[in-house]
Amino acid sequence: MSNSVGAVIVAAGRGTRMGTAESKQYLLLQDKPIIVHTLEVFQRHELISEVVLVTGEEDINRCREWVQVYKLDKVKAVVPGGSERQHSVYKGLKSLGTEWVMVHDGVRPFVQASEINACYEKARETGASVLAVPVKDTIKQVDGTGKVLSTPDRRSLWAIQTPQTFRLSELLAAYDAAERDGFLGTDDSSLAERSGIPVSVVEGSYRNIKLTTLEDLDFAEFTERNRGED
Numbered sequence: 001m002s003n004s005v006g007a008v009i010v011a012a013g014r015g016t017r018m019g020t021a022e023s024k025q026y027l028l029l030q031d032k033p034i035i036v037h038t039l040e041v042f043q044r045h046e047l048i049s050e051v052v053l054v055t056g057e058e059d060i061n062r063c064r065e066w067v068q069v070y071k072l073d074k075v076k077a078v079v080p081g082g083s084e085r086q087h088s089v090y091k092g093l094k095s096l097g098t099e100w101v102m103v104h105d106g107v108r109p110f111v112q113a114s115e116i117n118a119c120y121e122k123a124r125e126t127g128a129s130v131l132a133v134p135v136k137d138t139i140k141q142v143d144g145t146g147k148v149l150s151t152p153d154r155r156s157l158w159a160i161q162t163p164q165t166f167r168l169s170e171l172l173a174a175y176d177a178a179e180r181d182g183f184l185g186t187d188d189s190s191l192a193e194r195s196g197i198p199v200s201v202v203e204g205s206y207r208n209i210k211l212t213t214l215e216d217l218d219f220a221e222f223t224e225r226n227r228g229e230d
């Protein structure tokens, strides 16, 4: 148990921005569902001892079948998610039994093994970590009418990805507090931050995109065809 590392892979979303009939995590990439590509990265990684997969209630059976077919024996549980990502993560966390947890989006299949190592090392060193990349564009804060309000200094802006790595007990406490306070965040770190957990960024790669809209699928096809093991 000491310093054991588990992963919660969330895949209970509907993929409305992708707009496909099939939920994006189940679309095929080189003949294999995207969620399987993601699970395989964690299955292969020597740090990871246990994986919890969170899916839609109606997808549990097919996901359990893929766990068998693709020999994903680190997947210890496939559990139903909730209406928001945060609710899905919370359910996954409650089914995990490791000291550390990496929360990862099921639709980020291009995370590298070396990035998982770097995230874990940073979390051990500083308390918690998130994989991230410096923003490439200039970012502006804009009001509801389209009026530009400010231009934050880009040097302090990072686009946040997953995995996000925490001590499981600390993240669960942060999730309990968020539920109590009715706080809804778009990532796990925002819940940890408000609980006073120090979180550090680990610089990752622009390839670790979250497959969100249709044009991301072209990138995914290209990247999967040219993927090498790191």
Ligand SMILES: Nc1ccn([C@@H]2O[C@H](COP(=O)(O)OP(=O)(O)OP(=O)(O)O)[C@@H](O)[C@H]2O)c(=O)n1
Residues within 6 Å of the ligand: 010, 011, 012, 013, 014, 015, 016, 017, 018, 025, 054, 081, 082, 083, 084, 085, 086, 088, 089, 105, 106, 107, 108, 210, 211, 212
């Ligand atoms: N209720 C939810 C919502 C999202 N997710 C998961 O969280 C990850 C990131 O979410 P996002 O890309 O926003 O996925 P969707 O919610 O499916 O997309 P959309 O917002 O376009 O509907 C995805 O792997 C998604 O399946 C989840 O497990 N449960």
Ligand SMILES: C[C@](O)(CO)[C@H](O)COP(=O)(O)O
Residues within 6 Å of the ligand: 085, 105, 159, 160, 161, 162, 186, 187, 188, 210
């Ligand atoms: C967690 C996340 O992937 C970090 O970029 C992101 O915040 C998820 O947000 P979404 O609203 O579910 O796309």
